Amino acid sequence: xxxxxxxxxxxxxxxxxxxxxxxxxxxxxxxxxxxxxxxxxxxxxxxxxxxxxxxxxxxxxxxxxxxxxxxxxxxxxxxxxxxxxxxxxxxxxxxxxxxxxxxxxxxxxxxxxxxxxxxxxxx
Numbered sequence: 001x002x003x004x005x006x007x008x009x010x011x012x013x014x015x016x017x018x019x020x021x022x023x024x025x026x027x028x029x030x031x032x033x034x035x036x037x038x039x040x041x042x043x044x045x046x047x048x049x050x051x052x053x054x055x056x057x058x059x060x061x062x063x064x065x066x067x068x069x070x071x072x073x074x075x076x077x078x079x080x081x082x083x084x085x086x087x088x089x090x091x092x093x094x095x096x097x098x099x100x101x102x103x104x105x106x107x108x109x110x111x112x113x114x115x116x117x118x119x120x121x122x123x
Contacts, residue, residue, distance in 0.1 A: 007099050008115070015106070018069060026058055062121065070106070080094075
């Protein structure tokens with residue numbers, strides 16, 4: 001197994017534990033997978049969408065999550081550039097210092113989403 005850089009370790013963690021889990025949850029709603037009473041009514045309504053609407057729903061969820069990840073990473077980058085009060089270290093290294101722009105790492109052709117996500121970005 002290839003050793004990941006600290007930046008990629010962080011990205012893989014974000015993708016697996018935030019992006020993919022969020023998309024998996026939305027897909028579970030479409031399949032009426034969840035049993036929690038707090039989501040049953042919403043799940044029932046979403047499951048009744050036609051195929052085009054279901055695709056739009058998943059694309060909207062994916063874009064929302066991806067946008068939130070971008071904004072979070074951009075805020076980390078700005079915070080580090082101007083205040084440096086919040087730091088994230090992986091393997092003893094500050095990942096913001098290691099990246100040219102943490103908020104862009106996910107979106108490159110060979111970025112985090114392409115390398116680590118089970119779900120490809122919407123077309």
